Amino acid sequence: MATTADYGLGPNAFPRGWFMIAVAADVSSTPQAVHFFGKEMVLYRGKGSGRPILLDAFCPHMRVHIAKNTTSYIVRDGMQVEGDSIRCPAHGWRYNSKGQCDDIPYSTHGIPKSACLKSYTVEERAGCIFMWHDMEGGAPDFDLPALSEWDRTGEGWVRWTPDHLGTLPIHPQEILDNMSDIAHFAPVHGSTGTVYFENVYDGPIMRQRFGSGHRTLVDSEALLETDTWYTGPGILLCRMEGKHPSLMMICNTPVKDGEVLVWFAVMAKTADNHQPTCEEAAIARAYHESGLAAFAQDFELWQHKEPAISVLQIPDDGPFHKGRIWYRQFFHPRARAAEFQARVNGSHVTLRGKGEVMQVA
Ligand code: FES
Ligand SMILES: [Fe+2]
Known part of the structure; x- marks a missing residue:
């Protein structure tokens, strides 16, 4: 298992950015343990606000795990979450949604200042729970994607039901490399006659524009065109026009250094x-299934590969080196992010079809 240090990505083991941590429908006022970024955390929905709340899991009193308990009476009685606050199952210390302890039921001497849990910025959007992760503890410096299609069912959009694909024993660098990988489309995905392939780097956004034929998905002369972009290191979106417009999302979230969900x-x-209608929703589900089948082709490669600490890159490969420089901005203190952005910002055209105009906006 290769780590951030093995790839030389930067001093922080885990990247800064927005990351998916749960499907919203799975989050209730029953606290659940979640493990990402090498950390144990507790995720629950406040009974007061209904908002998702994410705190570090180990109580500062005696380091008990707040979410991993089924037998304490406070848990069995359903008394653990009060409004937006949560009580530790050991001695009942209560923490508010910011992680500050605001009640010690038996204390006659007040509450120690250091009695607090780290809290994280979370957003519920498009049926998903996202967290902002930053080892420096800073506020978000770029926006979570809008995903406004979720709220446009009246225009004909069918909402997604995210699939949890499990963990891969690889560093997410290997997944990010796919953005630069022009040469895998024909042998892996069945693309034919690639017409154009371009990457555009713009601060925290990395984009891929791709147009080619395909063995089965389009008619023989037609182009399959995709516009795919990362917003930060953890969220990939891919827009495809064609018969029905679609938006695919692939989220990668580090579990520990060298393992990704x-x-x-x-x-x-x-x-x-x-x-x-039901029939139209079924067509959208078929899009999900065919997209998933294509993604499974990448997934199988990742499941069994060794780490490519360096790529034996040839001139006709895509710009793996640039993608990796772009990715490094998230593993460095944010004060240095601009250095890495400046090294890659702009367009890199690997293949521009003769006389072709880029057609995907
Ligand atoms: S260990 Fe949490 S209240 Fe004592
Ligand atoms: Fe792929």
């Missing part, structure tokens, strides 16, 4: 400016 989801606009 992956989610997959697709929304498609299969109805014409009305709430999708």
